Amino acid sequence: MASPLPAFVVRRATPELVVPSAPTPHEAKPLSDIDDAAVMRFYSAGVHLYRGDVSKEGQDPARVIREALAKALVPYYPLAGRLREEAGRKLVVECYAQGVLFVEADADLTADDFGDIGYPPFPCYEQFVLEDTAGTEDGGAEPVVDRPLFYVQVTRLKCGGFIFGHRVCHCMVDAPGCVQFVRAIAELARGADAPSVPPVWGREMLMARQPQQPSSYPHLEFQEPAGGPEPDRMLTTPPGDKVCVPFLFGPREIAALRQRVAPLTCSRFELVAACVWQSRTAALGYAADDEVRLSLIVNVRGRPGTPLPAGFYGNAFAYSAAATTAGELCSEGLGHAVELVKKAKSAVTYEHLLSLADLMVATGRPLFAVSRTCILSDVSHAGFKSVDVGWGEAVYAGPVKTGEGPIPGLSTYFLRSTNGKGEEATVVPVCLPKDAMDKFRLEVQALTAGDQL
Numbered sequence: 001m002a003s004p005l006p007a008f009v010v011r012r013a014t015p016e017l018v019v020p021s022a023p024t025p026h027e028a029k030p031l032s033d034i035d036d037a038a039v040m041r042f043y044s045a046g047v048h049l050y051r052g053d054v055s056k057e058g059q060d061p062a063r064v065i066r067e068a069l070a071k072a073l074v075p076y077y078p079l080a081g082r083l084r085e086e087a088g089r090k091l092v093v094e095c096y097a098q099g100v101l102f103v104e105a106d107a108d109l110t111a112d113d114f115g116d117i118g119y120p121p122f123p124c125y126e127q128f129v130l131e132d133t134a135g136t137e138d139g140g141a142e143p144v145v146d147r148p149l150f151y152v153q154v155t156r157l158k159c160g161g162f163i164f165g166h167r168v169c170h171c172m173v174d175a176p177g178c179v180q181f182v183r184a185i186a187e188l189a190r191g192a193d194a195p196s197v198p199p200v201w202g203r204e205m206l207m208a209r210q211p212q213q214p215s216s217y218p219h220l221e222f223q224e225p226a227g228g229p230e231p232d233r234m235l236t237t238p239p240g241d242k243v244c245v246p247f248l249f250g251p252r253e254i255a256a257l258r259q260r261v262a263p264l265t266c267s268r269f270e271l272v273a274a275c276v277w278q279s280r281t282a283a284l285g286y287a288a289d290d291e292v293r294l295s296l297i298v299n300v301r302g303r304p305g306t307p308l309p310a311g312f313y314g315n316a317f318a319y320s321a322a323a324t325t326a327g328e329l330c331s332e333g334l335g336h337a338v339e340l341v342k343k344a345k346s347a348v349t350y351e352h353l354l355s356l357a358d359l360m361v362a363t364g365r366p367l368f369a370v371s372r373t374c375i376l377s378d379v380s381h382a383g384f385k386s387v388d389v390g391w392g393e394a395v396y397a398g399p400v401k402t403g404e405g406p407i408p409g410l411s412t413y414f415l416r417s418t419n420g421k422g423e424e425a426t427v428v429p430v431c432l433p434k435d436a437m438d439k440f441r442l443e444v445q446a447l448t449a450g451d452q453l
Helices: 061-072 175-189 251-261 268-284 326-331 334-346 350-363 434-447
Strands: 010-012 016-018 027-030 043-050 082-086 090-095 100-107 150-157 162-169 242-249 291-299 317-325 373-378 396-399 411-418 424-433
Touching: 016 061, 043 175, 061 100, 061 150, 061 162, 061 175, 162 175, 242 251, 242 268, 242 434, 251 268, 251 334, 251 424, 251 434, 268 291, 268 326, 268 334, 268 373, 268 411, 268 424, 268 434, 291 326, 291 334, 317 326, 317 334, 317 350, 326 334, 396 411, 424 434
Parallel strands: 100 150, 291 373, 373 411
Antiparallel strands: 010 100, 016 100, 027 090, 043 162, 043 396, 082 090, 150 162, 242 424, 291 317, 411 424
8 A cells, every 4th residue: 555655845857848869750640530539538647666776876767768768759750749630520640750748857755655555546646747737628628639649757766766657648549559658668768779569550440431330339338328317426526525445356355256146257357347336336326227337448459350460559449338227237136247247348349449430420529428337447457567667667557546537436447456465456446425435345345255155
């Protein structure tokens, strides 16, 4: 668990633009019709916390990362460009080596001050991730047009360690794509001549078809759920009246959940997702006839029939919704919830993604519905820990927040960590209204109690 940080000051230098270290093509490249969906138009942040290394004495991590960043921007030159919006809200990246924003900083902290941090939120992350003063557009959306697409802050710690923080425009990369780019920076920082995985643009493979076929899949996630007039508490509760608590599912909890759904076979993610969805629904007290949904972020990389090559770093996922009524979800048992999760997860294919691209173009790139919807994203296999810039494995590597979006608790990450016994565990940071959190905890405890048969 992260420790409360002592009083500290971060002293930032003046931010500067870092451009590719060698000439790159000057061109305009359309994003895919998945990339420029409304839901992608924000910046996602991550941090990597490293301890000092006596063998690196005299080497400045900020200089090492800055130089590696400039080299990485040669093969990844679109990330040094700027987005513009064309007719139909189509986004195009203008690649003219405009650069990414970089700043170095110093903080009166040591790596040990952060304690045994294994999952987000990262303490005081706003101090370690370079922000911009661009503000928000009407409706609260974060602007992405005509801004740097990648921001880096390297904060040196007084122990010799440092924090490598970054923010990236989600229109350009998804989580695996971001890790691929940051890993390329790390490889170049360690002396490689080129990234081990050459980047592939490939956005033409996820463009709307002609003629468009948006109705070939139901895309339930863009339709408002049925139910009574009562507003969703998750949307109306002020952030200050919510609490965020990490729930760890280790071997004991997983075994108890599997006992409940036997003989049904399922993955750890499907099992925990069903538990979280069912417990959250009960805790929020939705009416029995209200439609409730679980929206899964499902990536198509590596799935049968998907032509995306290794090195593709764009967005390659869809939100796939499982739906039922609150009464049915809470009364039919965990196995029923698992079956709904499995069905929603298996529905996402390359053809599904093409249908989504068609829908985006045909309907003006709408936002998906969020009322009575639990959004889950499994980033436990994204590879954040694999980013080694030369100082060894990070103490912490991953997202800075428990989920994305302006409404706390609407989306939740699944990550890997260890429990109090040192056992590998799935950690789910859950954010709920304060009074609902106690009910959620009781629901999870009941589901993970052993000897249920």
